[in-house]
Each structure stands twice: as structure tokens, then as C-alpha cells.
Amino acid sequence: MPNVYLCFLLAGLCILASCHHVPGHQGGHDGHEHPQDDQQPAESHEDHSACHKIARSGVEFATKVYRLIASESAGKNVFFSPVSMAAALMLVARGAKGITREQIVSGLGFNQSEITTKEFDEGFRHLLQLLNTPDPQFELSIGNALFTTEKFPLRQEVLDEARDFLQANIVPANFDHLEEAKTQINSYIEEKTHGKLVDVIGSLDPETVMVIINYILMKAHWEKPFDPQSTRKRDFFINNETTVQVDMMHRDGQYETYHDKELGCEVVRIPYKGDLAVLFILPKRGKLDQVEQALSLELLAKWKNSLKLGRIELLLPKVSLRTSYNLKETFRGLGITEVFTDQADLSAFTGQPNLKVSQAIHKAYLNIHENGTEAAAVTVIEMVPTSLPPWVEFNSPYLVVIGERKSKSVLFLGRVMNPNEH
CATH class of the missing domain: 2.30.39.10 (Alpha-1-antitrypsin, domain 1)
Structure with a gap:
């Protein structure tokens, strides 16, 4: 059976800070303040053990990706969202089997001798829940969406797992009309990222049958x-x-x-x-x-x-920069190789091993100013298929x-x- 194409898109938006003045003590015109003003809040007694079990994997993944991207970007600015990339790979892993899945979870830093598959899934679900917990001092949210077509139906089990573990919305799309589908997806991203990421998709492959969106949004101010x-x-x-x-x-x-x-x-x-x-x-x-x-x-x-x-x-x-990366070689550097080949097994999506990833793209934006930080990231993974x-x-x-x-x-x-x- 010939390969069919899927397009996985992750839109990430982080650290969006309003440019309005933040009320609060600055210690006078010169910015001095007393040491007690900077004391950190006491730790809460909430149980974050599930999330903490995967924290080590998350940080290791972040630093490995950084070294790979930095080595490919000599003399250039580097900026990306490892959470967005990890969420993308988790979505792909939901539809993967065999060696294809093993390479993805290994690339994510998942060590089966230290944590079970169930604990890893529960930890990631808890991470999404925790990042989506309302806080009066800042705004932080993360979510996923699957744009699908009736002509390429996904297995109900995969849809249920996407909803339960990755908090994904399932959105019908008409990929027979690519411009219409592109406009629909770009509008979704623009809405979820409060207008910070627009026209993310320039074009869709004519064979696209699914697009997955991950977005992460944060608004924060310097203390x-x-x-x-x-x-x-x-x-x-x-x-x-x-x-x-x-x-x-x-x-x-x-x-x-x-x-x-x-x-x-x-x-x-x-x-x-x-x-x-x-x-x-x-x-x-x-x-x-x-x-x-x-x-x-x-x-x-x-x-x-x-x-x-x-x-x-x-x-x-003060910083204002934009970055863009083709992540295919970066992911290959993590040992995630088979998913890009005709030997890819993504049959958990549909029951048929007829999909592979054709490209993976990540774009990010960073703006550091006096009141806080603005940052945005988008990842596109396309499947083909003192004194x-x-x-x-x-x-x-x-x-x-x-x-x-x-x-x-x-x-x-x-x-x-x-x-x-x-």
C-alpha cells in the first residue's frame, strides 16, 4: 500500500508579557530593595509526584536537543521550546508501534528501567494538567488539536488516548480543499496564541490527511x-x-x-x-x-x-529574535530515525502501516524587555503519509x-x- 501523508503541526506560544506597567514596589527610583522583598513563596503541599517522575527525562531531552541545535547553528541565536517538541513526539508516539515507537520514547529520554510506560503516560498527563492550572499571577496554558478527515478515519482508541492523555480536541477538516483547510488551521493557531502566531502554515502537502496542533501560551511579568x-x-x-x-x-x-x-x-x-x-x-x-x-x-x-x-x-x-529549524536531522540525532522512512510503523493511527514523517519544523520568537518576556514557538511535523x-x-x-x-x-x-x- 502506498504511503499517505499526514501533517503534524505544533504551535507553541510562551512567555507573553503585556507591555503595560506592572504595579509593585521597585524600591525607589534607583531600583534598590531590601533582601526580604525577594524571598520566594513557600512550597505548596500539592502532590506533583507523577509529573516529577518525568521531569528528569524532560530536562535531559531539552539539553540534548539544545546541544544538537547549537552545533548546527554556529554563530547564530538559538531559541526553542522543548515542551512543544516533546508534545509533538508524544502525539506521534500515540500512533506508533514497534521500533518506531521505541525510538521515539527513547529519544524523549524515557528509561524503562527507571519508570514504567504507565507512569510515563500519567506523568505527561499530569504535566499538561499542571501547566493548565489557573494562577492569578500569570497565564499559562497548553493544549492539542487533531484536524482529521472522514476519508482517513483514525482508530477510536487513538482518539480516546489523545483526548485523555494529551487533552486534544478533535476537529473535522476538509483536506480535499487545501486552502480552506490551511485557513482553518491557521485561524485556530492565531486564536489560541492570542494573535502572536499568524499564517504559520504556508502550504499543505496535497496528500495531507491529518494535522496535529500543540500550542503553549504564557503571559508573565518580572517580579x-x-x-x-x-x-x-x-x-x-x-x-x-x-x-x-x-x-x-x-x-x-x-x-x-x-x-x-x-x-x-x-x-x-x-x-x-x-x-x-x-x-x-x-x-x-x-x-x-x-x-x-x-x-x-x-x-x-x-x-x-x-x-x-x-x-x-x-x-x-533587550532582545528581539526569531529562529527557525528543520528538526528532521535533530530528531535523528536523538536516535529517532525509522519514523522518517518507508519502514515507519504508525499503524496504531489507522490499523495500516502506511504513514511516515516527511518533515519536522520548529519556529520560535523571543522578546525580552523591561516588564517581562515574550516568546513564541511553533513546530510543524509533516507526515507523508554591598558598598x-x-x-x-x-x-x-x-x-x-x-x-x-x-x-x-x-x-x-x-x-x-x-x-x-x-
């Missing part, structure tokens, strides 16, 4: 915003030969920091309102590759456990890790090589 009046033009050293002028934000305040002598980098944690925070990692000049190669679950844990609260002068560039405080200035390439505390998830991961590169 302690930067004063726009303190933003000044300063030099940013891309490398030894290239320097650019950037809008450098400035704030004198209490932050959790750590100086990693072994790797030669500064780590600064900046909290958003609520359970969200970002780690900025500034390698010494010439040490970027060393830090990137060392990036791992263990290293992130070390940094987290070593952070100490103290007053610093923080200078952080003077210490001075920390991020004036050379640095890493960005945006995470959610309760689920211990890495929502976004990236590298800023040039803040002015759009």
Missing part, C-alpha cells in the same frame, strides 16, 4: 521590573572581531546568583510573578563552547542548588533557560549571540 528610564545604549561583544550597540537594561537589586569557577560562567536567576523563572548564564569570553558542551540535567541542578541571594548591579540586553554591588553585565553571548517551578519543566531554552538579530 521586579526594570525601569525603562535606566535603559542605555552599550556595547555587546558578539566575538573578538564584532561589537554591536544594544539597549541595555539596568537594575540594582537582590538576585540569586552563582559564579561557576570550573566552567567560567556567571548564573543569574530572575523570577517572574508566580512559579516561573529564567536562568541567564553568561560564560566568560571564549568559554561559550565549554559551557554548552557541559549543559546537562546535573549541571542545571548544580546551578540551582548553588544559587545565593545577594545584591548585584544587573545589566541585561558597590558586584557588576554583572550580559555584554557577550549568553544562555537562557525559562522554567516552571511546580512541574520542574524547561519551557524554553536558548542562546543569545546577537540581541539585535531579528
Whole structure:
């Protein structure tokens, strides 16, 4: 039987921050505040054990993907959503069998000697539920949709699992009229991402029979915003030969920091309102590759456990950048190979082994400003078928890790090589 085509589309949108002023104490015009102002909220007593069982896999997946993408993007900005990519692969795994499925779950970091398949499924379902839990301090939501056609019916068991484990909506679409289907899907993405991602699909393959959407949306503000009046033009050293002028934000305040002598980098944690925070990692000049190669679950844990609260002068560039990746080679680097070949077994979708993935694309957007952060990501998987405080200035390439505390998830991961590169 010839291959038929499916198109899996994941639309991710994270860290959307309103540009309006956030009420709250900034410690006066100069941004000073007392140490007790930055104390973290007490841990809740909610049971997050199911989600935490897969947290290790999630962070390992994020760091592996980062190293693969960074190695393919020498000298360029890097930014992506590992949660969006993982959700895409989970959706594909729902329809996969045999070696095809084994490669996907292995690529996700799932170790059957440490966690059962049931625990992995329950953990991912709990992660989605946790990220969708309403919070008065920020907005965070994640969801999925399957656009399907009656001419290519999916097995009821797969549809039920998509609803139960991945909170997916099932939406009928007419793929006999590709422009109509494209408009329908793009409108869905635009609505779910509050207009931040528009016209995501440029075209659909004539043989497309299904499109899967994953979106993640977050709106958040810095716990302690930067004063726009303190933003000044300063030099940013891309490398030894290239320097650019950037809008450098400035704030004198209490932050959790750590100086990693072994790797030669500064780590600064900046909290958003609520359970969200970002780690900025500034390698010494010439040490970027060393830090990137060392990036791992263990290293992130070390940094987290070593952070100490103290007053610093923080200078952080405003950033606006966009990235785009073809993920086929990235996923192959994770050992996920068969799903792209004629030997792919995605028969759990329909009962027939007549599908394969033809391409996987990820696009992302990052905007860091005085009041918070805006970020968006979309993945397309197509199937065919102190006196003077210490001075920390991020004036050379640095890493960005945006995470959610309760689920211990890495929502976004990236590298800023040039803040002015759009």
C-alpha cells in the first residue's frame, strides 16, 4: 500500500508579557530593595509526584536537543521550546508501534528501567494538567488539536488516548480543499496564541490527511521590573572581531546568583510573578563552547542548588529574535530515525502501516524587555503519509533557560549571540 501523508503541526506560544506597567514596589527610583522583598513563596503541599517522575527525562531531552541545535547553528541565536517538541513526539508516539515507537520514547529520554510506560503516560498527563492550572499571577496554558478527515478515519482508541492523555480536541477538516483547510488551521493557531502566531502554515502537502496542533501560551511579568528610564545604549561583544550597540537594561537589586569557577560562567536567576523563572548564564569570553558542551540535567541542578541571594548591579540586553529549524536531522540525532522512512510503523493511527514523517519544523520568537518576556514557538511535523554591588553585565553571548517551578519543566531554552538579530 502506498504511503499517505499526514501533517503534524505544533504551535507553541510562551512567555507573553503585556507591555503595560506592572504595579509593585521597585524600591525607589534607583531600583534598590531590601533582601526580604525577594524571598520566594513557600512550597505548596500539592502532590506533583507523577509529573516529577518525568521531569528528569524532560530536562535531559531539552539539553540534548539544545546541544544538537547549537552545533548546527554556529554563530547564530538559538531559541526553542522543548515542551512543544516533546508534545509533538508524544502525539506521534500515540500512533506508533514497534521500533518506531521505541525510538521515539527513547529519544524523549524515557528509561524503562527507571519508570514504567504507565507512569510515563500519567506523568505527561499530569504535566499538561499542571501547566493548565489557573494562577492569578500569570497565564499559562497548553493544549492539542487533531484536524482529521472522514476519508482517513483514525482508530477510536487513538482518539480516546489523545483526548485523555494529551487533552486534544478533535476537529473535522476538509483536506480535499487545501486552502480552506490551511485557513482553518491557521485561524485556530492565531486564536489560541492570542494573535502572536499568524499564517504559520504556508502550504499543505496535497496528500495531507491529518494535522496535529500543540500550542503553549504564557503571559508573565518580572517580579521586579526594570525601569525603562535606566535603559542605555552599550556595547555587546558578539566575538573578538564584532561589537554591536544594544539597549541595555539596568537594575540594582537582590538576585540569586552563582559564579561557576570550573566552567567560567556567571548564573543569574530572575523570577517572574508566580512559579516561573529564567536562568541567564553568561560564560566568560571564549568559554561559550565549554559551557554548552557541559549543559546537562546535573549541571542545571548544580546551578540551582548553588544559587545565593545577594545584591548585584544587573545589566541585561533587550532582545528581539526569531529562529527557525528543520528538526528532521535533530530528531535523528536523538536516535529517532525509522519514523522518517518507508519502514515507519504508525499503524496504531489507522490499523495500516502506511504513514511516515516527511518533515519536522520548529519556529520560535523571543522578546525580552523591561516588564517581562515574550516568546513564541511553533513546530510543524509533516507526515507523508554591598558598598558597590558586584557588576554583572550580559555584554557577550549568553544562555537562557525559562522554567516552571511546580512541574520542574524547561519551557524554553536558548542562546543569545546577537540581541539585535531579528
